[in-house]
Structures are given as C-alpha cells and as structure tokens.
Amino acid sequence: MTSANDLDWDALAAAFDDEPDHGLRDPEVRDAWARRLRSWLPDTACDVLDLGCGTGSLSLLATEQGHRVTGVDLSPVMVERARAKLAGRDVVFLVGDAAAPPVGERQFDVVLVRHVLWALPDPGRALRHWRGLLRPGGRLVLVEGVWGTVAPVGIAADRLRELLAPVAGSVWVERLSQDTALWGKVVDDERYAVVALE
Numbered sequence: 001m002t003s004a005n006d007l008d009w010d011a012l013a014a015a016f017d018d019e020p021d022h023g024l025r026d027p028e029v030r031d032a033w034a035r036r037l038r039s040w041l042p043d044t045a046c047d048v049l050d051l052g053c054g055t056g057s058l059s060l061l062a063t064e065q066g067h068r069v070t071g072v073d074l075s076p077v078m079v080e081r082a083r084a085k086l087a088g089r090d091v092v093f094l095v096g097d098a099a100a101p102p103v104g105e106r107q108f109d110v111v112l113v114r115h116v117l118w119a120l121p122d123p124g125r126a127l128r129h130w131r132g133l134l135r136p137g138g139r140l141v142l143v144e145g146v147w148g149t150v151a152p153v154g155i156a157a158d159r160l161r162e163l164l165a166p167v168a169g170s171v172w173v174e175r176l177s178q179d180t181a182l183w184g185k186v187v188d189d190e191r192y193a194v195v196a197l198e
C-alpha cells in the first residue's frame with residue numbers, strides 16, 4: 001500500500017489541479033463543491049483554517065462565500081500555487097505542518113481539511129490539536145475517503161468516527177460517493193464529509 005509519507009507533494013503540485021475535484025475547473029464540479037461547502041460552513045462570515053490546503057481550491061470557494069481564510073500546507077510548491085490562485089484576495093497561506101499549524105495563539109471558527117487527515121502519521125493526535133484551535137461553537141469540517149479498490153488508501157468513515165469520539169460531541173457524516181458532480185465521474189469507493197461540533 002502506498003504510504004502518504006512516500007508522496008512528493010511538491011512534485012505532484014504541477015498536475016494536481018488536473019483532477020476535476022482538485023482544480024474545480026469544470027463549472028458543474030465547482031458548483032457541486034460550492035454548494036456542499038456552503039452547507040458545511042456557518043451562514044455568517046467566519047475564520048476558516050484550511051489545513052493541507054494544496055493549491056487553494058477550497059480556500060477560494062470559502063473566500064468567495066465571504067469567509068476569512070488562512071491556508072497551511074507542508075509543500076512550498078502547493079503554497080506557491082495557492083497564493084497565485086488567490087492573488088489579490090485577503091487570504092494568508094503559510095508553509096507548515098497541518099498536524100501543528102504555525103498559527104500561534106490564533107483560534108478559528110472552522111478547521112477545514114480535505115483529503116489530508118489520511119496522510120498524517122497520527123490522525124487522532126491531529127484531531128485533538130485541531131479541536132484546541134477552535135473557538136467555542138466552532139466546527140471541524142473533514143472531507144476524507146478511501147480511494148481505490150485494488151490497493152486502497154485513506155481513512156474510512158467508521159474509523160474517523162471512532163477517532164472523533166473523544167474530541168467532538170456531535171458528528172455528522174455525509175456520504176459523497178454517489179454525487180458524481182463532485183468528482184466529475186462515477187466513483188465506487190468510499191468518499192464522505194464529516195462535520196464535527198463540540
């Protein structure tokens with residue numbers, strides 16, 4: 001099985017946005033993510049920490065929905081691309097580890113993490129740290145999955161639920177595999193989002 005630690009994210013950055021759900025270039029795919037994101041984020045403008053932000057596609061959607069976004073990614077090349085994608089917008093992108101983001105004492109209303117938790121060596125520890133970054137009433141919005149059927153990688157929703165049990169009071173799992181508009185194709189593996197409240 002491929003380990004996330006084997007991946008060279010700097011090298012993957014150039015072609016990263018070619019995947020429909022990464023670059024969100026197709027308006028139908030983009031609209032599908034924008035609708036979901038709107039339903040997961042608070043209705044009023046808030047502070048969102050996008051961890052493992054990659055090329056900034058979700059940061060851009062959140063910004064367009066009126067939120068104030070800070071993005072963090074370990075890959076300097078990803079961060080460079082995110083900065084270019086959101087040039088001219090009031091967004092901050094930092095190079096750093098999602099497991100311990102370099103945000104000092106700042107707190108956020110939302111910690112948003114798409115397709116990153118599975119790549120961290122100790123997901124349970126990361127979740128506990130993220131919980132501590134939230135203001136009272138804040139939420140974790142986690143979009144994860146198990147990709148591929150032959151040599152699957154990722155984190156299953158049931159496992160993530162277990163990891164969240166000591167961290168969150170309420171956990172809502174939304175299944176996403178069947179929504180082909182999100183992926184730009186039919187998928188038959190496990191894809192889901194979790195909204196976890198204190």
Ligand SMILES: C[S@@+](CC[C@H](N)C(=O)[O-])C[C@H]1O[C@@H](n2cnc3c(N)ncnc32)[C@H](O)[C@@H]1O
Pocket residue numbers: 009010021022051052053054055056057058072073074075078096097098099113114115116119120
């Ligand atoms: C599959 S991509 C997802 C990017 C973005 N969240 C999205 O949904 O488009 C995984 C991202 O996590 C980043 N990443 C991997 N390990 C990380 C870590 N420990 N800290 C911060 N970022 C990390 C990679 O550089 C990459 O940009």
